[in-house]
Amino acid sequence: MSDTELIANPFLETDLNVSAKRTEKLFKILFMLMAGLLILPVLIILTTLVVKGGGMLSFDFLFTNPTNGMTEGGIFPALLGTVWLVGVALIISVPVGVAAAIYLSEYAADNWFTRSINLAIINLAGVPSIVHALFGVGAFVIFFGFGTSILAASMTLAVMTLPVVIVATRESLQAVPPAFREACWNMGATRWQTIRRVILPNSVSGILTGVILEVSRTTGETAPIMFTGAAFFIPVLPQSVFDQTMAMSLHLFVVSTQVPHVPEGLPYGVALVLIAMVLLMNSASIALRMYLRGKKKW
Amino acid sequence: MDMNTEESIDAAVGLAIHTDALNLWYGDFQALYDVNLDIKKGRVTSLIGPSGCGKSTFLRSINRINERLGYVRIEGAIDVFGNNIYAPEVELVQVRKQVGMVFQRPNPLPASIRENILFGHKLHNRERKYSRDDEDEIVEESLRQVLLWDKVKDNLRRKATGLSLEEQQKLCIARLLPVKPSVLLMDEPCSALDPKGTAAVEELIWELRGKYSILIVTHNMAQARRASEECIFMLMGKVIEHTNTADMFVTPQHQETADYIEGRYG
Ligand SMILES: Nc1ncnc2c1ncn2[C@@H]1O[C@H](COP(=O)(O)OP(=O)(O)O)[C@@H](O)[C@H]1O
Ligand SMILES: [Mg+2]
Numbered sequence: 434m435s436d437t438e439l440i441a442n443p444f445l446e447t448d449l450n451v452s453a454k455r456t457e458k459l460f461k462i463l464f465m466l467m468a469g470l471l472i473l474p475v476l477i478i479l480t481t482l483v484v485k486g487g488g489m490l491s492f493d494f495l496f497t498n499p500t501n502g503m504t505e506g507g508i509f510p511a512l513l514g515t516v517w518l519v520g521v522a523l524i525i526s527v528p529v530g531v532a533a534a535i536y537l538s539e540y541a542a543d544n545w546f547t548r549s550i551n552l553a554i555i556n557l558a559g560v561p562s563i564v565h566a567l568f569g570v571g572a573f574v575i576f577f578g579f580g581t582s583i584l585a586a587s588m589t590l591a592v593m594t595l596p597v598v599i600v601a602t603r604e605s606l607q608a609v610p611p612a613f614r615e616a617c618w619n620m621g622a623t624r625w626q627t628i629r630r631v632i633l634p635n636s637v638s639g640i641l642t643g644v645i646l647e648v649s650r651t652t653g654e655t656a657p658i659m660f661t662g663a664a665f666f667i668p669v670l671p672q673s674v675f676d677q678t679m680a681m682s683l684h685l686f687v688v689s690t691q692v693p694h695v696p697e698g699l700p701y702g703v704a705l706v707l708i709a710m711v712l713l714m715n716s717a718s719i720a721l722r723m724y725l726r727g728k729k730k731w
Numbered sequence: 732m733d734m735n736t737e738e739s740i741d742a743a744v745g746l747a748i749h750t751d752a753l754n755l756w757y758g759d760f761q762a763l764y765d766v767n768l769d770i771k772k773g774r775v776t777s778l779i780g781p782s783g784c785g786k787s788t789f790l791r792s793i794n795r796i797n798e799r800l801g802y803v804r805i806e807g808a809i810d811v812f813g814n815n816i817y818a819p820e821v822e823l824v825q826v827r828k829q830v831g832m833v834f835q836r837p838n839p840l841p842a843s844i845r846e847n848i849l850f851g852h853k854l855h856n857r858e859r860k861y862s863r864d865d866e867d868e869i870v871e872e873s874l875r876q877v878l879l880w881d882k883v884k885d886n887l888r889r890k891a892t893g894l895s896l897e898e899q900q901k902l903c904i905a906r907l908l909p910v911k912p913s914v915l916l917m918d919e920p921c922s923a924l925d926p927k928g929t930a931a932v933e934e935l936i937w938e939l940r941g942k943y944s945i946l947i948v949t950h951n952m953a954q955a956r957r958a959s960e961e962c963i964f965m966l967m968g969k970v971i972e973h974t975n976t977a978d979m980f981v982t983p984q985h986q987e988t989a990d991y992i993e994g995r996y997g
Contacts, residue, residue, distance in 0.1 A: 442814045443829055443913075446822040449858060453824070 482708060486701025494702060498668050503688055504695050508703055510670055514583075514678030515710065517671055518658060521587035522594065523648050529591070530598030531640060537599070538606040539628055558596035562656045565593045569661040584674040586662025590651045597647040605639030606632060638725030645718035652711050655682040665691075681707045745772040746813070747914055747944030748793060753807035755785075755792060757800070762788045764968045766807070770961075775936060775945045777959035777976065779952070781991065785968040786948045790916045793946070794830040795823060811914060828855060831907030833917040837899035839891035839906075844883055847891045847902055848873050852909035869909050876942075877905040878935050897928030901935060915939070917947040921954065933958040952992060956980050964988045 493507055500506035533550075541547040569589030579585040609632050617627040655663075663680040665687055671678040685707060689700040748770040755763040762785045770776050778786045791797045793809060795816060808815050816826050839847050848870045852861075861869075870887065874880040879901045883889070891902055900920055907915065917936070921929040929951075936945060936958050949955050955962055955976065962976040964987070972979060972988045983989040 443812070444814050444816055444818075444821040444825045446820070447825070449855070450822050450824050 479708070482701055482705040486698055486703075486705040489698045489702025490705065495706070499666070499684075502694075503666060503684075503692050504699070508681070508684060508706065510667060511679040511681045511684035511703075512706065512710075513670055514663065515652060515681040515707075517583050517674075517678055518587050518590060518662070518680055519648065519652050521583060521674060522590035522651060523644075525588060526591035526594050526598050526648065527644055530595050530644070531602050533595075534599045534602035534606060535628060538603045539624060539632065554596045554599055557592075558600075560593075562593060562654060565589055566657045566660050568592070569657060574661055579675065581660070581664075581677055582662050582675045583671055583678055584662070586658040586678075587674070589657045589661045590654060593654070593657055594648055594651055598644050601643030601647055602640045605636040605643060608639060609635045638722050641725070642718040642722040645714060645721070649711050649714035649718070652714070653682050653707060655680075655686055659683055681710070746770065747772040747774075747811065748946070749810040749813075751808045751810075753789075753792070753805070753809060755788060755797070755806075756804045757788075758802045762968050763792075766970055768963065768970060768973060770944065770946060772812075772944050773941045774961055775940050775947065775959045776961040776963060777955040778946060778948045778963045778965065779950075779955050779991070780965035780971075782950075784965045786965055787918050788968075789965070790832070790918050790946065790948055793914070793916055794832050795826050796832070828910050829912055830914045830916060831910070831912035833900070833903050833907070833915065833920045835919045836923050837896055837903050839894070839899050839902050841890070841892055843888045844874075844891050844894070844902060845870050845887040847906050848909060851906060855910055873905040873908045874902075876908055876939065877901040878931070878938065879905060895928070897924050897931050900924065900928070900932055904935065904939075913944060915943045915945045917945065919948050919950060922950065929954070952980075952994075964991060966991070 495507060495512060496509050497507035498509060499511075537547065537550065541550075566589065569585060569592070573579050573585035573588045574581055577585075579588075613631050613635070614627055617631050622630070658680055662677055663683045664677045665679075665683070667677060667679055681703065685700060685703045688695050688703060746769050748768065750766050750768045753763055753766040754761065766789060778789065780786055788797065792805060793811070793816075797803045798805070805817065809817060811826075811830060815821070816830075840850060842850070845866075849866055852866075852869055871880060871884070874883060879898060882898065883894075891899065894902060900923075904915070904920075920936075921932050924932060933954060936947065939945060940960070947959065959976045962972075962974065962979045963970060964972045964979065964983075964985075966987055972983065972985050974984070979988065980992060983992060
């Protein structure tokens, strides 16, 4: 028998292990607690809204006009208005943002021009939404002459979401391994052929979901649309992007604070629908991600 | 040498690793079939076989890294120096301490050479305060053992990631030593290195023989031949042959072994 076998089993727990494991457990519990804490506000908000506003929900609530000084009736113009605003904002910001991100990720050399674009993106992301609103008034409503309209409001939203669209897209592009690019170049593909055939197909799931996720957050924005295209109360539906419109976020603000004698459940009902819209978009984006992931080949 | 003397030498040498009907599954896929191996103490044993035959899987079950993947199932036993490392009372950290592992790509931590050497040591010796001199001694001793001391002694504060791959791999071996492991597992430790680096690391492995029990996976027949005393040939999750390296390469007992060694497949 060798001497190593004679000494005690070296694999048994020592005092040092015990104390290390105690610390390990402590930190794990601490971190888990913090993560769990996150669920709390979501739960509280959702239950409050469902309890207090759930009773408001009905077909009529969703699909009729508000009546009687917005204290009765439905929210259809606001609902449709928000769909318009977010939809048009998406149509503008996605192509611009994705193209810009492709340039920055795939073409740009590291020089002063690229660095200043990156700096602009960072700063744009830091601009408060009320400043975007005033910029929108100056640029789109007055200078370009769109007036207070869906177009002006959506463009303001688009400018505001551009940085996050670019960042989300750039991250998805950079997640494609560099070896794939080298493999393409090595076979004589141009940059555009590489992007078109390998990089985009492999990053489209990340791009789409990232973009939808980011843009869905603008659904709730109020300040940027308040001066540029959203109106207090318009009983007719918008016919084109040059019309003004009602919007869910502004409507919630109005019925909560500006109009007297509103029944207690109404603002909760509006908030519930607004949150449901955002959650619906998020779920759609997650479903899309899962569908596209399944088709991914690496 | 007749059978009797050989057996008595084996008994005197003692076993570093003993496995008993080791079976391992990744989900439904069985990667190891009834592996029964006796790996001797203080020897360099090489593990050869075509890609995907389970060499890494076997290695990784000896320091219980496989089980981090939730879907791995293991049956049978692995004894290291006579103690079953899969016994319920075993502390995983102690297994990792006793059984060090070196990977294919050198993975020094992004810190200085000195800090890399002292990292494991500090983790496992928190109850005692070591003086600077003690630590210097540990660093020197470890680096000397891996034949790196003369090269880096004036640059111990340098970033470890700035070293050449060969030096990084030696550092990764040196980093294990202050923790006083008894077994060193090496998974293709030279495959990221150039021929000169490979020769240097092989020389080091040969140098460490006797002090540690070393199990090294390699794709390089010449390396198995040069740098190991015993050799195990695996095929599709099974051990086909385990003998002295010299015997295996001269008179393989199985047709599969002969085919593999002569490069007919793999
Ligand atoms: N993490 C894993 N999950 C599922 N199967 C694995 C995993 N790792 C290895 N395998 C499979 O187990 C078999 C043995 O792999 P491995 O031990 O890495 O072989 P080797 O190191 O000899 O090339 C292979 O068929 C491989 O596909
Ligand atoms: Mg392997």
